[in-house]
Amino acid sequence: MLLLENVSVKYGAIEAIRGINMEIKVGSVVCLIGANGAGKSTTVNTIAGLVRNQGGKIFYCGEDISRWETYKRIEAGIAISMEGRRIFPDQTVYDNLLLGGYTRRKKMRELRRDIDQIMDKLPILKEKANQLAGTLSGGQQQILAIARALIAKPKLLLLDEPSLGLAPILIKEVYKIIKDLHSEGMTILLVEQFAQYAFSISDYVYVLEHGKIVLEGKPEDIKDDPRLTSAYLGE
Numbered sequence: 578m579l580l581l582e583n584v585s586v587k588y589g590a591i592e593a594i595r596g597i598n599m600e601i602k603v604g605s606v607v608c609l610i611g612a613n614g615a616g617k618s619t620t621v622n623t624i625a626g627l628v629r630n631q632g633g634k635i636f637y638c639g640e641d642i643s644r645w646e647t648y649k650r651i652e653a654g655i656a657i658s659m660e661g662r663r664i665f666p667d668q669t670v671y672d673n674l675l676l677g678g679y680t681r682r683k684k685m686r687e688l689r690r691d692i693d694q695i696m697d698k699l700p701i702l703k704e705k706a707n708q709l710a711g712t713l714s715g716g717q718q719q720i721l722a723i724a725r726a727l728i729a730k731p732k733l734l735l736l737d738e739p740s741l742g743l744a745p746i747l748i749k750e751v752y753k754i755i756k757d758l759h760s761e762g763m764t765i766l767l768v769e770q771f772a773q774y775a776f777s778i779s780d781y782v783y784v785l786e787h788g789k790i791v792l793e794g795k796p797e798d799i800k801d802d803p804r805l806t807s808a809y810l811g812e
């Protein structure tokens with residue numbers, strides 16, 4: 578579904594990612610793991626078109642999308658739940674979901690029906706639909722952030738550190754949702770700093786260090802690799 582070929586991104590003189598090669602197969606969960614500043618967000622933001630790659634190519638369903646605007650990528654089925662949740666705290670839960678459907682605003686009835694469907698799947702959002710999003714717990718806000726990405730009816734879902742700042746019990750809740758999405762056939766790129774939870778649901782893992790992939794493989798094949806330092810294992 579997605580292929581990164583020698584992708585590089587610079588912010589001025591800073592080389593954030595340097596010649597990355599990655600593949601995401603249809604229906605798989607791929608994990609991109611790395612420490613602070615490794616270039617994880619840069620990678621997913623580049624796939625979403627929020628950041629431009631200066632080098633290399635990004636292929637989505639066989640097409641080179643490197644020069645596509647973000648809205649076009651969303652329409653083609655790529656959705657991102659950005660790092661740090663980025664919900665609108667002063668808007669209701671429901672309005673946050675409506676904003677997630679921005680590209681489909683011309684078909685309001687259909688959009689509202691899809692929001693109802695998503696709220697049926699994630700009852701906590703239905704329960705809190707009219708509450709201001711800023712009053713939700715961290716875990717609930719993360720669920721809202723994922724739900725908002727789903728409104729765009731993606732084929733490829735990019736999740737940037739969905740466990741960030743959450744207590745273990747909330748992480749489990751969020752991961753249950755990701756797992757359910759996977760079993761329904763969603764293709765997912767999961768960005769995390771720690772392997773602990775991510776490895777349990779990933780089909781394939783890429784380890785990023787200083788903007789380069791230093792290790793890749795199936796979780797069971799790389800989990801004992803010395804390059805996967807204890808830092809990534811959350812120990």
Ligand SMILES: Nc1ncnc2c1ncn2[C@@H]1O[C@H](COP(=O)(O)OP(=O)(O)OP(=O)(O)O)[C@@H](O)[C@H]1O
Pocket residue numbers: 588591592593611612613614615616617618619620660770
């Ligand atoms: N907009 C920007 N302008 C300049 N430098 C940036 C910008 N965004 C990121 N960087 C730099 O690029 C490098 C990679 O950052 P990035 O945010 O992709 O890392 P990350 O792996 O997501 O880290 P974290 O785990 O902290 O979220 C870092 O050195 C960072 O300081």
Ligand SMILES: [Mg+2]
Pocket residue numbers: 617618619660737
């Ligand atoms: Mg990041």
